[in-house]
Amino acid sequence: MPVPRVRFCPAPSGWLHVGGARTALYNWLWARHTGGVFVFRIEDTDATRATPESMRGMIESMRFLGLDWDEGPEVSGPYGPYVQSERSDLYAAVSAKLLAAGAVYDAYETPEELEEQRQAQQRAGRPPGYAGGHRDLPDAQREAFLAEGRQPVLRVRTPDDGVVTVSDAVYGPVEFAWKDVADFVVERADRTHTYYLANAVDDLAMGINLVARGDELLSATPRQQLLYGLLLRDNLLDDALADNGYPARPPDAVPPSFAHLPLLVGEDRKPLSKCHGSVAVDEFRRQGYLPDVLVNVLALCGWSPGAAEERMTVDELVERFSLERVGRNPAYFDTAKLRAFNGDRIKELDDAELAERLQPYLNAAGLLPEVATPTQQRLLLGLAPLLRERIQTLAEAVPLVAFCFREVVELDAAAVAKHLKGRAGEVLDIAADRLAALGEWSGDAILGVFDGMAAELGLGRGKVMQPVRVAVAGTAVSPPLPQTLALLDRDVVVERVRAATARVAA
């Protein structure tokens, strides 16, 4: 039994979104669960779409999620390079051999002609697909096309009849009839190579023995399997590898088996794509979701631990994950559940850890410098326990505590209108005096002041504390007031309370 070798191979265009991340995660979980190898490969064979920024973003998002790879960009490995644009000589050598062996043939239709053919087929109520028009072209015709300046593509000759069975770890055996599989392109007119070729060559060359990928590729699997057979026949691939200075395949390499994963869909039930708003992994990071929680919830999209608890650490996921329990129906990525799980995980963080995690978000909001002063760090540490119960994401802490880090606060108009009226002026005057005179600057002592005032003035706590809250925080919402005030500089608090009296409506 060879050691499992799995891979994640995104095309670097756009951001890594949760669908891709889920595919990456399942491969990673399987590798870690079985003690196998997780390969990360960049499939940038389509130069018109691939961008270096996207590749960097993918790598960053993978690192953020904690999906470390054993072989791939930045870590290298024995079967590299792991970026397909650096392997084009290999693909060229393979397709030349395929042509020499008669497995592929040159076809000269222009994209426009093909499009026209498809439309004609559609109109006639026939399935669109390459009809095999340029199979077995007479030499004279071929030369005539060349003389016209046409550049051929290379197409694989697919069987005309018979069936092929794909044994899928998730779907079980799925049968396809070869007559439904049209001759497909492996080499474009510009001599670059398509996904089919590059992907099959690399999976074989890198000894990948299990391909877990999105459901949308299930019907492409017969083509893939056909290519495996072609590449392995007469040592075609092995020779190409040796001729071009690539490492030989692992000695125990076997063609991969498959596991197709149900698609992740958006709220509209359409498959996820770049068009869908905030589904990029990086966007979830910016919003303050913890990577472990993202991993947890992603794992639950399509896989179930059975009757066991759904909230799991990454280690528990690795231990329990299995392909057998991957489902077959498309899942909607539920951000409400993500929020809930995230909030729960935040509650498990201790003060120091929470403060540390919060810091980058305060940095990004311009509330803290890159390197916080000891005073700022103490303040944040003191705020942590007050924040823990009331934030679902790390970014949600920012508006709640911004007033603690600013020199001046602007009073929210709606909050002023609602709370700085009636007896608020009287309340603020007394509060300012008593807070200024308070012996011990602590949460309990401050609460004592408010309670005393409430009793004397015959007001509820709310009537006393809300005006003060608005005065100091500028908003009607903040962490618990007495404890928060205790963390701030007393002079600042008193000054803000006095200043606010001017804003009280007559």
Next chain:
RNA sequence: GGUCCCGUCGUCUAGUGGCCCAGGACGCCGCCCUCUCAAGGCGGUAACGCCGGUUCAAAUCCGGUCGGGACUACCA
């Protein structure tokens, strides 16, 4: 149009002939608690797409039907 896949509460799912008048989680609703916002406690809402069949018994098996999706690219 063709091929393939899928169909359990709003969502993700558990469920492989009786343990299911269907369980969990998230959401939602109500009550309690409360200095705001939360959190917490308690309670509640809600699903086997439909029609036939097999069987003593079906969410589970079979047939059909309807609905959704993928593929059908010189994208991956």
